[in-house]
Structure formats: structure tokens, C-alpha cells
Amino acid sequence: DVKVTQSSRYLVKRTGEKVFLECVQDMDHENMFWYRQDPGLGLRLIYFSYDVKMKEKGDIPEGYSVSREKKERFSLILESASTNQTSMYLCASSLIGNGEQFFGPGTRLTVL
Amino acid sequence: DAKTTQPPSMDCAEGRAANLPCNHSTISGNEYVYWYRQIHSQGPQYIIHGLKNNETNEMASLIITEDRKSSTLILPHATLRDTAVYYCIVSALEAGSYQLTFGKGTKLSVIP
Numbered sequence: 001d002v003k004v005t006q007s008s009r010y011l012v013k014r015t016g017e018k019v020f021l022e023c024v025q026d027m028d029h030e031n032m033f034w035y036r037q038d039p040g041l042g043l044r045l046i047y048f049s050y051d052v053k054m055k056e057k058g059d060i061p062e063g064y065s066v067s068r069e070k071k072e073r074f075s076l077i078l079e080s081a082s083t084n085q086t087s088m089y090l091c092a093s094s095l096i097g098n099g100e101q102f103f104g105p106g107t108r109l110t111v112l
Numbered sequence: 113d114a115k116t117t118q119p120p121s122m123d124c125a126e127g128r129a130a131n132l133p134c135n136h137s138t139i140s141g142n143e144y145v146y147w148y149r150q151i152h153s154q155g156p157q158y159i160i161h162g163l164k165n166n167e168t169n170e171m172a173s174l175i176i177t178e179d180r181k182s183s184t185l186i187l188p189h190a191t192l193r194d195t196a197v198y199y200c201i202v203s204a205l206e207a208g209s210y211q212l213t214f215g216k217g218t219k220l221s222v223i224p
Contacts, residue, residue, distance in 0.1 A: 104155055
């Protein structure tokens with residue numbers, strides 16, 4: 001069974017902390033994505049990566065960075081967490097040239 | 113700007129067909145129509161996609177009008193487990209991936 005896993009289901013951090021959200025996929029997919037989901041706003045793309053060490057900004061990259069050192073792992077980094085980054089974060093992966101994205105279960109991040 | 117328009121909510125009786133409409137009047141020739149759904153507290157799940165021909169898989173059927181300006185997702189025999197938010201997305205291949213812009217979707221409630 002194909003799988004995308006995320007490091008935490010729930011996370012609570014304080015304003016100003018550096019936060020790492022980890023995503024791992026076991027499908028040998030080239031593409032990986034980070035979204036955030038907020039009530040009334042739907043899912044919005046933060047960053048995506050189409051290869052190791054490659055990254056592209058999505059619709060809302062401000063305040064975030066990403067890292068992809070290995071094909072199976074894509075990390076989202078909040079350099080200095082703020083309360084407006086409280087959200088559900090979803091990771092996804094897909095084969096290159098394929099629009100079928102497989103999503104992880106999500107991490108609900110609360111920044112106090 | 114939203115590329116698709118969907119009704120915010122629909123009800124369907126259990127065992128009946130659920131027909132979910134989507135308008136995408138500004139779709140481009142190289143854009144596919146994708147459908148995903150999101151069950152409460154889970155990540156989105158791919159259902160089906162198509163370019164211009166009707167498509168069917170084990171989950172659903174996708175009917176695309178000849179002018180491609182609208183489509184309908186059909187769940188032939190809805191069950192309670194089909195209660196979810198359904199997203200209609202149009203997307204073209206760009207930089208090796210299909211970037212999916214999730215709108216607000218249609219909340220489908222399957223009624224016993």
C-alpha cells in the first residue's frame with residue numbers, strides 16, 4: 001500500500017520557535033508538495049519539489065522554507081513560527097508528469 | 113481567481129447516485145479535470161481525472177461536456193462513507209507536475 005507519512009499528527013509550538021515538519025513517501029515519487037489548509041480558504045500550495053535539491057515556490061511561500069536532501073523526504077521549515085501559521089499542513093507526492101497526488105494524514109500545528 | 117465553480121453543498125440518499133457538477137468555463141485546451149475528495153480529518157484522496165473523454169474507474173465516473181466547460185462526477189451508489197468534501201480542479205502539466213489549486217469544493221452528505 002502506497003504511503004505518505006508525516007512526522008507528527010499534532011504539534012504545539014511557541015511564537016519565534018523554529019519548526020520542522022517532515023514528510024516521507026515510499027513510492028519513489030519525484031514530485032513532493034507542501035500545502036496548508038485553513039477554514040474557508042481551502043488548500044493552498046506553499047512549496048513543491050520535482051527532484052532532490054530542487055524546489056519551487058507555490059502560492060504562499062512567505063515565512064516558509066523547504067529542504068529536499070533525499071528523494072523520499074521533503075521538509076517544511078518555519079524559521080520563526082508566528083500565530084498566523086497555525087494551520088493544518090498536508091504533504092503530498094506524485095510521479096513526475098502525473099496529477100494523481102497522494103496525501104499524508106496532515107499535521108495540525110498550533111503556534112501560541 | 114477560481115477556475116472552477118461548484119455548489120457548496122449537496123445531499124444524496126444512501127444507495128442512490130450522487131451527481132456532483134462543476135463549471136470550468138475558462139478551461140484551456142491542455143488542462144485536465146481532476147476530482148479529489150477529503151473525508152473529515154484526512155488528507156485529500158484522488159478520485160478520477162479526464163481531458164475530454166468520459167472516464168470511469170472503480171470509484172466513480174467523470175462526464176465532461178463536449179465543449180469542456182463543465183463536468184459531472186458520478187458516484188453510482190453512494191454510501192455513508194462517501195460523505196466528504198469533493199473538489200473539482202483543472203490543471204495542466206507545468207515543470208513536470210500538475211499543480212492543484214483546491215477551491216472550497218462541494219460538501220456531499222449521504223443520508224441514510
